[in-house]
Amino acid sequence: MNKIFNQFKNVVVYDYEYKSTPGNPPEPVCVVYKELHTGQITKQWLVGQDNRNFYSVSPFLVSETLFIAHYSNAEVSCDLAMGYKKPIYIWDTFVEEKKLLNGKMARGYGLLDTATRYKIPDIMDAYEKTYWRTHIMENYPNYEKENVPKILNYCLNDVLLTEKLFLKQVALLETLDDNFTRVLQQAIFHGRSLGLTAQIERNGIPLNLTLYNDLDKYYDEVREQEIKELENVFDVYELGKFSHKKFEAALLKEKLLHRWPRSEKGRLKTDDRTFYRFSAVNEKIAAFRNSKFIIESRTLKGFCVGKDGRSRAPLNLFGQITGRTNVSTAINPFGAPRRMRTIIGTDKDHYLVYADWKSQEAVVQAYLSQDKQMIAAINSGDPYLYTAKKVGAVPKDAIRKNVEDERELYKQSFLAIGYGQTPYGLKNKLGISLPNATFIHSQIVRTFNVFQEWSKAIISKANQRGYFITKYGWKYWLSDKEIANPRRLINWPIQSHGSEILRRAMIDLDEKNFEISMIIHDAVLIHCKKKNLRAMINDIKEIKKVMSEAAEKVIGAPIGVDVELIGESYVQKKEDKKRWEQLYEKLIKAKTGRIASTKKGKVD
Numbered sequence: 001m002n003k004i005f006n007q008f009k010n011v012v013v014y015d016y017e018y019k020s021t022p023g024n025p026p027e028p029v030c031v032v033y034k035e036l037h038t039g040q041i042t043k044q045w046l047v048g049q050d051n052r053n054f055y056s057v058s059p060f061l062v063s064e065t066l067f068i069a070h071y072s073n074a075e076v077s078c079d080l081a082m083g084y085k086k087p088i089y090i091w092d093t094f095v096e097e098k099k100l101l102n103g104k105m106a107r108g109y110g111l112l113d114t115a116t117r118y119k120i121p122d123i124m125d126a127y128e129k130t131y132w133r134t135h136i137m138e139n140y141p142n143y144e145k146e147n148v149p150k151i152l153n154y155c156l157n158d159v160l161l162t163e164k165l166f167l168k169q170v171a172l173l174e175t176l177d178d179n180f181t182r183v184l185q186q187a188i189f190h191g192r193s194l195g196l197t198a199q200i201e202r203n204g205i206p207l208n209l210t211l212y213n214d215l216d217k218y219y220d221e222v223r224e225q226e227i228k229e230l231e232n233v234f235d236v237y238e239l240g241k242f243s244h245k246k247f248e249a250a251l252l253k254e255k256l257l258h259r260w261p262r263s264e265k266g267r268l269k270t271d272d273r274t275f276y277r278f279s280a281v282n283e284k285i286a287a288f289r290n291s292k293f294i295i296e297s298r299t300l301k302g303f304c305v306g307k308d309g310r311s312r313a314p315l316n317l318f319g320q321i322t323g324r325t326n327v328s329t330a331i332n333p334f335g336a337p338r339r340m341r342t343i344i345g346t347d348k349d350h351y352l353v354y355a356d357w358k359s360q361e362a363v364v365q366a367y368l369s370q371d372k373q374m375i376a377a378i379n380s381g382d383p384y385l386y387t388a389k390k391v392g393a394v395p396k397d398a399i400r401k402n403v404e405d406e407r408e409l410y411k412q413s414f415l416a417i418g419y420g421q422t423p424y425g426l427k428n429k430l431g432i433s434l435p436n437a438t439f440i441h442s443q444i445v446r447t448f449n450v451f452q453e454w455s456k457a458i459i460s461k462a463n464q465r466g467y468f469i470t471k472y473g474w475k476y477w478l479s480d481k482e483i484a485n486p487r488r489l490i491n492w493p494i495q496s497h498g499s500e501i502l503r504r505a506m507i508d509l510d511e512k513n514f515e516i517s518m519i520i521h522d523a524v525l526i527h528c529k530k531k532n533l534r535a536m537i538n539d540i541k542e543i544k545k546v547m548s549e550a551a552e553k554v555i556g557a558p559i560g561v562d563v564e565l566i567g568e569s570y571v572q573k574k575e576d577k578k579r580w581e582q583l584y585e586k587l588i589k590a591k592t593g594r595i596a597s598t599k600k601g602k603v604d
Contacts, residue, residue, distance in 0.1 A: 001170060003180055008089065010065040011036040013166065015158040016078035017133075017151060019140035022331070023306035023313075025202050028078040029136055029143075032155045033059065034163060041159075043152045046082070047141045058084040070094050070111045070162050072191060073314075076198035086199060090191030093165050098318055099190070100172070103467070103477035115161055118168045124157050186473030190318075193503040197315045200506070200516045204310030205333060206352065206527060208345035208569050212303065214591060215343070221590030222583065226291050229586075234288040237295070244268065254282060259428075281431030290339075302329070302336025303343065315519065317503075321488075322495035323474045325519060334520045339580040344570040349530055352566035355543050356523030357501070357551065357559045359383055364494050364501075365418050367557040369454035373447060384411035391443040409440070417444050418451070420490040459489045468492050471554060472500045497555055498522060505550035512546060514539075 004011055014033045018026040033042040042059060058079065060067075067087040069075040071094040076086055097114050107113050115123050132154045135147070143151065177183050215222070227237050236247045248268060251257040256278065261269045272289070279286035303311045311333060319326025327335040333344055346352055357363075362383045366374035377383035377390070385403070388394045388410040394403040409430065413421075416429055427437035445452055462468045467477045468489075476492055498521075506519055509526070518525040524547065528539055544561040551559035 001167075003184065004066060004170070005037060007184075008064060008066040009037075010060050011068070012060055012065055013068040013159050013163045014075060015069065015155055015162065016075055017136050017155050018074070018078050018081075019137055023304040023311065025081050025306075025312075026074070026077050027140065028081050029140065030152055030155055031078065032152065032159045034159050035060075036163070041156065043156065045148055045152065047143065058082070062086065062088050065089065066091060066188075067195075068093065068162060068166050070114070070158075070165065072195040073198045073201070073317075076195040077202065080198060080202050087195055088192065089188050090195045091166065091187050092191035092194050093162060093169060095190045095194055095318060096169050096173070096187055099473065099475045100169075101477065102321060102475055104479050111158065111161060111165070115165050118165060120161065120164045120168065123161065124154075129154075182473070189472060189503070189507075190474065193507060194317050196506055196510055197317050197519075199510065200519060201312050201315060203515050203517050203527065204306065204308070204312045205344055205517045205525065206346040206350070207303070207305065207309060207311055207343055209309050211345070211569065212305065212343045215587055218587055218590040221593065222586045223295055225586040225589065226295050226583075229582075230288065230291050230295070234284045236288065242270075244270075250284075254284060256282060256285070277428065280429060302331065302333040302340040304331035318474075320495075321476050322492055323470075323499035323503075324495060324521065325499075334518060339577075339583060341570040342580045342584075344525075345566065345568040346527065348568075351528055351530055351536075352517065352570075353526040353528055353540060353543055354523060354564040354566060354570075355526065355547055355561050356520075356563075357547065358562055360498055360501070360522040360551075360559055361415060361418065361494055363551070363557065363559045364497050364555055365451055367555045368493060368497060369451040371448055371450035371454065374451050377448075382407075384408075384414055387414050387444065387447065390447055393443075410444075413440050413444055417441060418490070418494065420455075420487040455490050458493055462489065468496070470496045470500050472503075474500060501551045501554045501559070504553050505547045508546045508550055509543065512542060514543065 012033050012035050014031060016026075016031045017029040019029060020026045028046045030043070030045050030047070032044075034040070035042075062085045065087070066089045067075070068091045070092070072087075072090050072092045076090075079086060093111075093114065094109055097109055101109075107117070112123055112126055112129065132151065136151060139147075173183050174180060224240075227240060230237070234250055236243055236250050238246060244267070247270070248257065251260050251268070260278070261274060263269055272292075275285060275289040275292070279289045304313045305311050311331075313328055313331040316326040316328075317323075329335040333341050344352070359378065362374070363378050365371075366378045366383075373390075374383070377386040380386040382400065385394070385398070385400055385407045388403065388406050389396055389398060391410075393410060394406050400407055412430060413426060416426055421429065421441075423434065423438040423441040426432075426441055427434045430437065432440075458468075462478060467475050469475050470493075474496055476496070478489075502519055502522070502524075505524060506516060509516055509524065515527040516524060517527045524543075526543060528536070530536065531539070540563055544563065547561045548558040551557065
């Protein structure tokens with residue numbers, strides 16, 4: 001605490017109460033601050049235009065204040081709604097708790113659950129918390145006068161609880177790491193990145209609203225057409241509903257029934273991961289997987305549109321054990337089927353930049369392990385073609401367009417083996433014979449043997465100390481209550497450092513005043529204003545530079561960045577584009593049919 005107090009003029013615990021509706025920024029109701037140097041408590045009631053004008057400036061300068069909150073996305077969202085500057089320095093007690101327990105099967109990371117673990121006294125009853133949260137949501141903005149001080153006190157209780165939790169965390173972390181400067185720096189990095197997701201969510205994803213509204217309006221007709229079309233390919237629906245009986249018959253016909261995994265109760269699995277695995281070896285399964293998202297959705301998949309026509313959904317940063325985002329497949333277009341992204345688009349005065357790191361996972365593998373052969377593959381510009389050449393699968397002078405199939409085979413093998421795929425698993429993934437899979441597997445393992453040894457060593461070290469940790473301090477603890485999946489252990493260092501790169505990039509891009517609309521696994525979507533050609537080129541160069549340097553800050557080596565420009569609609573690639581065109585044909589047919597019926601008086 002001495003280090004913290006010496007470094008910051010203000011150390012402030014704060015909490016907002018607010019009204020929220022899907023797809024829209026929050027509407028603040030009140031905020032309570034407690035400054036820990038002085039113990040001073042400040043309460044502000046924010047409902048009403050006059051009050052918002054009065055409190056147009058935050059009482060604390062962001063340049064000299066450490067803000068403390070539990071899941072700071074909510075607080076920063078409200079700061080932005082009030083017109084305040086975003087905090088720069090954030091200690092997020094939610095994130096720090098996840099770093100302390102990620103992988104240990106904790107009961108929960110909400111404020112009450114976390115405080116209970118620390119045996120903090122006088123914790124608010126969960127029912128009382130639910131009551132007031134519901135009251136605030138349902139009665140906005142017309143609160144009874146006598147309830148205003150009660151709501152402020154409810155908010156104060158959360159501030160006091162967060163303060164106690166913060167102090168407990170600091171005391172615990174002091175016992176776990178004697179380098180508290182490092183602990184503080186890492187806490188601020190992760191806290192700031194979570195707070196920044198509030199800005200990204202507020203920016204939202206611009207949409208082609210004409211296309212969105214048409215698809216939403218004629219959804220049922222499109223769905224019906226999709227089912228009818230699928231009947232001729234993979235007939236598994238009965239009266240518009242998925243039939244397990246017909247699904248089993250279809251798998252038997254395709255000679256896949258004996259290979260298809262089943263649940264503990266013996267039922268055929270129908271999760272997307274299973275369909276994804278088999279779609280690589282069976283065209284009909286692939287066709288069904290493409291159609292399944294549309295057919296089984298009651299509402300338009302992948303979007304949550306606000307009053308301003310932008311799509312917004314929680315990013316859930318740190319939602320996965322690797323620290324990756326965990327976006328909803330129902331309300332986020334980058335969690336939904338790829339073809340739905342065609343609805344993403346902007347107006348004539350702007351454009352979108354989709355910037356993604358080239359071969360990010362392969363580069364992270366190479367530089368973390370310092371495998372010189374893998375680094376050479378990366379430096380070649382195409383690590384997968386390099387691998388195919390290195391093992392003699394294609395001629396040394398081969399160019400990509402002439403050996404696309406072989407390159408794809410070694411790309412899938414390179415990535416899969418990097419995550420511990422066995423020859424048998426490779427056989428199923430690629431749909432090739434076991435001898436062929438075993439041969440390819442041995443080729444890649446031999447070629448990149450330094451990476452293989454590094455991977456074994458890092459897992460061994462993690463097992464000895466009980467956790468994995470990134471260079472920026474994100475942790476995954478190995479629980480003594482379960483046997484860890486070996487592939488998960490191999491995968492974790494690669495994916496977690498990829499997530500740290502993304503966080504570093506989003507902070508650096510925001511500091512350059514780029515409007516980030518979305519962060520995706522290994523990419524960023526940025527909304528830019530159209531300028532003259534030279535200025536636009538400079539913007540794109542700056543985006544690529546910032547993202548490449550972010551990788552260098554994390555793993556010690558830059559990663560190249562590819563960019564795509566998006567205008568009125570997102571441009572799909574290959575099979576996704578083909579599937580969208582098929583879907584769009586159904587949409588036009590449904591729209592034409594509805595209009596014709598309306599003219600005849602058959603539809604209201």
